Amino acid sequence: MGLPTPDTAHLRRPEYATVYEPAEDTYLLLDALESDRESLQALRPAVCVEIGSGSGCVSAFLGQVLGPHCALIISTDINPAANAATKETAARSAAHAVPLEQCRTRFVQGLDARLAGSVDVLVFNPPYVVTPTAEIDSTPEASAWAGGEHGREVLDQLLPQIPALLSPAGRFYLVVIEENKPEEIAQILAAHGLQGARVLSRRAGREHLSIYRFSRGCAE
Amino acid sequence: MRLITHNMLKCHVKNCTDPDKQFPLRFKDAKLEQIEAERNDEFLVRMLPRIEWAALATTANELGIELPKEVPANPADDDAFLQGLHTAIMEMHVKEGSMLCKGCGHEYKIAKGIPNMLLAEHEI
Numbered sequence: 001m002g003l004p005t006p007d008t009a010h011l012r013r014p015e016y017a018t019v020y021e022p023a024e025d026t027y028l029l030l031d032a033l034e035s036d037r038e039s040l041q042a043l044r045p046a047v048c049v050e051i052g053s054g055s056g057c058v059s060a061f062l063g064q065v066l067g068p069h070c071a072l073i074i075s076t077d078i079n080p081a082a083n084a085a086t087k088e089t090a091a092r093s094a095a096h097a098v099p100l101e102q103c104r105t106r107f108v109q110g111l112d113a114r115l116a117g118s119v120d121v122l123v124f125n126p127p128y129v130v131t132p133t134a135e136i137d138s139t140p141e142a143s144a145w146a147g148g149e150h151g152r153e154v155l156d157q158l159l160p161q162i163p164a165l166l167s168p169a170g171r172f173y174l175v176v177i178e179e180n181k182p183e184e185i186a187q188i189l190a191a192h193g194l195q196g197a198r199v200l201s202r203r204a205g206r207e208h209l210s211i212y213r214f215s216r217g218c219a220e
Numbered sequence: 221m222r223l224i225t226h227n228m229l230k231c232h233v234k235n236c237t238d239p240d241k242q243f244p245l246r247f248k249d250a251k252l253e254q255i256e257a258e259r260n261d262e263f264l265v266r267m268l269p270r271i272e273w274a275a276l277a278t279t280a281n282e283l284g285i286e287l288p289k290e291v292p293a294n295p296a297d298d299d300a301f302l303q304g305l306h307t308a309i310m311e312m313h314v315k316e317g318s319m320l321c322k323g324c325g326h327e328y329k330i331a332k333g334i335p336n337m338l339l340a341e342h343e344i
Binding site: 044046047068069070071072074078080083084087097099101102103104105106109110111112113115118 | 224231
């Protein structure tokens with residue numbers, strides 16, 4: 001497998017102390033994107049969005065997967081340190097030739113009206129850790145991982161919106177752990193016309209991580 | 221922030237509902253920088269249907285960037301048009317400034333090239 005992992009060494013700087021560093025969940029997502037490289041390129045995406053980009057590792061990697069000058073990638077995060085980290089990761093990355101844009105917002109607020117039906121590739125590594133509800137967004141760091149009950153409270157706010165965002169051939173990549181009840185997530189999206197399947201999974205310590213890919217119609 | 225991203229932003233304040241005024245947001249004190257980028261005509265043409273052209277053209281003109289009022293009949297064969305489009309949406313970056321909603325007047329700030337679309341709880 002050939003693509004380099006984006007350089008995020010700058011995350012050690014104090015201004016990025018609140019930004020989630022790439023970890024096993026991040027790397028599993030990179031692997032899923034890389035193994036879909038051919039079909040992602042064949043999709044010829046114009047608009048890609050990563051929600052909660054954190055370090056920017058995944059957005060920059062997606063840029064490398066797609067190749068230079070051929071898609072717009074918009075990365076959102078509510079933490080301004082994450083927006084800045086993503087921008088720096090993009091600038092350091094071999095993917096700098098891809099227009100990687102940042103926006104500070106929650107999910108896709110402020111973008112969703114215009115992006116409706118227009119997102120070809122949507123990526124979300126949500127705050128999936130099971131925590132007390134009060135922990136959600138309690139600190140900038142917690143926003144990156146605290147997911148409340150079943151680790152689903154943040155994701156569940158976004159799920160109903162996803163089908164409307166995707167373009168007709170659009171895809172949605174999602175990171176989950178078993179505690180998130182991924183089959184239930186698939187049922188929720190199926191009720192909105194999206195089919196999905198687990199494309200990769202890996203055990204990392206106590207976490208049983210999976211990547212799900214959703215799209216309209218058959219999921220290959 | 222490139223103008224292509226600005227073209228995707230719409231005011232989302234709760235009581236701001238006039239679609240003719242929520243979009244496009246109007247730049248205020250925009251500090252522009254042009255950064256050269258390689259032109260990919262195939263991408264530009266593929267991107268065209270995703271762009272609200274009138275909003276882009278108006279916004280670009282307000283910033284002193286020339287774009288025609290309408291997309292030509294055969295954009296893929298129009299070198300001058302593609303160069304103008306490439307410059308406007310790929311090379312021009314808004315580094316600082318803000319964007320105002322023409323409806324409710326909400327000001328979205330741009331700092332170090334990153335727009336802030338977050339609203340306070342009572343505005344959502």
